[in-house]
């Protein structure tokens with residue numbers, strides 16, 4: 316129980332850390348942090364961009380970006396003809412993204428741990444630069460949420476900070492908890508957790524090193540298996556009447572970290 320409340324504190328700290336306009340603007344431009352981070356953001360962006368060009372990806376696909384910040388990927392989706400939905404705990408980031416892309420996208424203030432959407436709504440779910448902030452139990456919770464709202468056969472694009480890369484493992488171990496949670500996990504462990512939640516990794520894109528087993532960062536393109544629903548309850552899910560996609564102010568969520576972050580935005 317103590318571990319869990321520590322983890323909720325950590326989730327709040329992570330969310331607070333990004334809840335400012337500078338962060339939203341920098342993430343929109345892909346220039347947040349050091350030049351190494353900017354290079355990583357570019358590689359991630361290019362990988363997602365390339366995926367969208369695949370012939371089996373249709374612009375009719377409903378797309379969700381979890382941890383959308385200022386809307387870098389929302390913009391990419393719009394440019395490619397989608398009408399995406401963005402979720403973030405930061406109201407500041409959402410207001411900013413909405414002011415730029417609100418005509419062509421919908422935004423929802425929610426935590427990845429409690430996503431206010433209907434079952435089987437999205438064809439593609441993007442969750443990059445976020446999952447390394449969560450302990451395993453919360454990672455599973457998030458994947459469980461995604462498994463609820465993603466359609467069978469849908470694609471999840473996520474990333475892993477690979478502990479089998481010794482430099483990354485060491486650097487994250489030193490920095491973990493100073494400002495926020497930084498978790499590495501081995502690519503094998505990540506694949507195992509994904510599998511447990513119904514996701515099969517179809518393709519791995521290694522960044523900064525050609526062999527994914529030892530690459531520091533790996534983007535995972537996963538397919539959601541049709542008969543593997545993790546969540547069997549529907550606790551307080553809010554639905555926007557006309558789009559079939561929930562949006563607006565964190566409706567329906569009951570989690571402590573979620574309510575805190577939504578209240579903060581006002």
Ligand SMILES: C[S@@+](CC[C@H](N)C(=O)[O-])C[C@H]1O[C@@H](n2cnc3c(N)ncnc32)[C@H](O)[C@@H]1O
Nearest residue numbers: 329330333342382384403404405426427443444
């Ligand atoms: C490192 S930024 C990544 C932004 C974007 N995905 C990208 O790759 O450029 C992490 C974003 O996730 C948001 N965030 C933090 N905790 C969250 C949570 N529990 N649920 C949803 N979003 C969260 C932050 O507010 C921030 O905008």
